[in-house]
Each structure stands twice: as structure tokens, then as C-alpha cells.
Amino acid sequence: MKNKISIPVYLPDLKEEDLKAAAKRREDYALSRDLQAEGNNEAIGRRLTKNKEKQS
Secondary structure (H helix, E strand, C coil): CCCCCCCCCCCCCCCHHHHHHHHHHHHHHHHHHHHHHHHHHHHHHHHHHHHHHHHC
């Protein structure tokens, strides 16, 4: 059994425009996830409000 893990070092030559494109994709993804979470939170809030009204 090996005690050490060997990971090959492989980093392709990255161009500046590739890095910028990757950063833009991350920002777009984060924004879409934030909007989705906001919508989910609003839906949960409405559901909890309805449940409280029904219980009253």
C-alpha cells in the first residue's frame, strides 16, 4: 500500500483571455445561483406565511 499520493503536475499554458472568460463564467454562475436562491427563499417565506394563517 502506498503511503504517498503522487499527483502529476500539469498546467496548460493559460492565456489572459481564457482566464477572463473563466472569471466571467464564474460570475454569471454565481449570479444565477443567487437569483435562484432568492426566488426559493421568497417561495419558502410565502409558504410559511400561509401555514401560519391556516393555523390561526
